[in-house]
Amino acid sequence: MGDWIIVAGQITLGLALLVAGGELLVRGAVAIASALRISPLVIGLTVVAFGTSAPELGVSLQASLSGSSDVAVGNVVGSNIVNILLVLGAASMITPLLVSSQLIRLDVPIMIAASFVVWWMGLDGVINRFEGAILFASLLVYLTFCIRKSRKESRAVQREFEQEYGEAAVAEDQLTKKHHLSVDFLLILAGLVLLGLGSRWLVAGATTVATALGVSQLVIGLTVVAIGTSLPEVVTSVVASYRGERDIAVGNVVGSNLFNLLCVLGLTATVSPMGVAVSSAASQFDIPVMVGVAVICMPIFFTDSIISRWEGALFVTYYVAYNTFVVLTAKNPLQPQQMHQWLMWAVLPLVLFPIATSMIFPLLARRKQSK
Numbered sequence: 001m002g003d004w005i006i007v008a009g010q011i012t013l014g015l016a017l018l019v020a021g022g023e024l025l026v027r028g029a030v031a032i033a034s035a036l037r038i039s040p041l042v043i044g045l046t047v048v049a050f051g052t053s054a055p056e057l058g059v060s061l062q063a064s065l066s067g068s069s070d071v072a073v074g075n076v077v078g079s080n081i082v083n084i085l086l087v088l089g090a091a092s093m094i095t096p097l098l099v100s101s102q103l104i105r106l107d108v109p110i111m112i113a114a115s116f117v118v119w120w121m122g123l124d125g126v127i128n129r130f131e132g133a134i135l136f137a138s139l140l141v142y143l144t145f146c147i148r149k150s151r152k153e154s155r156a157v158q159r160e161f162e163q164e165y166g167e168a169a170v171a172e173d174q175l176t177k178k179h180h181l182s183v184d185f186l187l188i189l190a191g192l193v194l195l196g197l198g199s200r201w202l203v204a205g206a207t208t209v210a211t212a213l214g215v216s217q218l219v220i221g222l223t224v225v226a227i228g229t230s231l232p233e234v235v236t237s238v239v240a241s242y243r244g245e246r247d248i249a250v251g252n253v254v255g256s257n258l259f260n261l262l263c264v265l266g267l268t269a270t271v272s273p274m275g276v277a278v279s280s281a282a283s284q285f286d287i288p289v290m291v292g293v294a295v296i297c298m299p300i301f302f303t304d305s306i307i308s309r310w311e312g313a314l315f316v317t318y319y320v321a322y323n324t325f326v327v328l329t330a331k332n333p334l335q336p337q338q339m340h341q342w343l344m345w346a347v348l349p350l351v352l353f354p355i356a357t358s359m360i361f362p363l364l365a366r367r368k369q370s371k
Contacts, residue, residue, distance in 0.1 A: 010205035015228045017198030018055040021191045023232065028187030035181065045107060046146050048248060049255025052232035053079075054195045056260050059225060060268045062200055069277040071206065072268055073122075074221020076260045077282060077290045080115070081222075081322065082230040083253045083260075084293045089315030090234065091241035091249045092307040099250055099301040107254050108297050110142065114261040115294040119287045122278035132269025132276070139262035202228055218279055222286060222326055250307075257294070289322060 032047075056079050063071035091097060114135075121131045206220045233256050240249040269276040278287075300311055 007205050007208045010201045011209070011224070011228075014198045014200070014202030014205060015231065017194045018058075018202065018228060019198075019231050019235070021054070021194030021198055023235070024187045024191035024194065028184040028191065031184040031187075032181060035184075042146055042149065043248060043251070045251040045255035045258075046143065048236060048252045049259050050263075051191070052236050052252060053256045053259040053264060054192070055198065055228070055232060056230075057264045057267065058195050058198070058200075059202060060264050061271065063221075064268045064272045064276055068217050069272075070217035070279055070282075071221040071225060072276055073265075073278055073282050074218045074286070075225045076265050077286050078222035078226025079230045079233075080257045080260055080290050081293050082226050082319065083233050083257055084297060085315045085319035085322070087230065087233045087237045088250070088253050088307065089312040089319065091237040092312030093309050093316065094238065094241045095244075096309055097241060097250050097307040097312075098247075099305045099307065100247055101305065103250060103254055104298075104301050104305065107251075107258070108294075108301055111254055111257050111261075112291075112294045112298065114138070114258060115291045118261050118265060119283070119291055122283045122287060125280070125283070126275045126277050127265065127269040128275035129270050129272070132266045132272075135262045135266030136270055137266075139259070139266060142258065142262070216279075216281075218282055218286070219326060223323060254297075286326075293318075 056075055059075050060072040121127045202225060206225050209220065233252060237249040237252050240252065265276065300307060
């Protein structure tokens with residue numbers, strides 16, 4: 001009994017430190033990015049996404065280096081599913097989310113492509129160091145593009161600010177920023193320390209529970225760890241949606257998924273001597289589910305560039321159904337043939353349904369208006 005209390009304390013304290021660390025990291029990073037006059041969408045795609053994905057990075061690195069590759073893979077796959085179905089779903093249920101044209105044209109297709117690439121890399125049972133380096137290099141290319149784009153936007157905003165308020169106001173504003181930057185950097189440092197401690201305790205506690213209950217580490221990674229490390233995304237996107245910062249809410253999810261695939265999984269595979277092992281259960285079922293969830297974003301985002309409340313409710317319902325399925329099959333894992341049947345007769349229709357409805361409903365609405 002005493003051992004279980006210690007394990008429960010490890011997990012609870014680990015989650016608390018992850019949430020606190022993610023909050024401090026996001027606050028400091030957003031403050032610095034805002035001081036440099038970067039657009040909310042770029043902040044959401046880069047600074048906020050990296051900050052809220054830091055728990056996933058800490059957990060996956062710790063898990064992989066300690067020989068728990070299933071926790072590392074399950075954490076990334078589960079977090080990406082949580083981000084889209086639960087985080088976006090809950091945020092859009094609060095208020096319908098407008099989707100930027102840049103997300104539709106560039107960032108979402110990149111997220112879908114990265115999901116397919118990770119699936120392909122894991123089919124042979126391992127994402128090796130070379131493949132991890134390719135993923136991480138792709139992230140650097142993506143970040144370079146975002147930074148160059150944000151600098152152009154920053155210069156444009158700077159010129160508008162100078163025209164509106166004059167150069168003296170700009171100089172005073174820049175002086176004020178310098179006084180706050182040191183505090184913001186301290187917030188980031190404190191956040192990183194808390195994230196490191198929290199990820200270590202969470203992985204240790206989750207691994208102990210998996211071993212004691214006879215549940216696979218993949219299931220623990222897909223459920224407990226994935227939800228725990230996605231809490232910063234949940235908080236950030238829901239609060240951003242409530243406050244009307246819709247670009248940050250959507251950009252945070254898309255950017256976070258990209259960071260999970262390219263940075264968390266890529267960097268983990270690169271630094272691990274044997275790469276990251278991918279179990280057959282993950283490559284045959286859970287990763288395809290992650291790919292399907294990424295794919296359904298495109299038609300839903302594209303239609304009227306908005307995620308409606310009913311679509312958000314559909315996302316949340318899908319997440320509850322998926323999580324229930326994972327828990328129910330934890331003790332009796334499906335065989336490969338059964339996984340393929342579930343993908344064909346359950347997952348595929350769930351993917352096609354929102355695609356069809358997102359195309360049919362707007363068409364019926366336009367016909368009704370034309371009459």
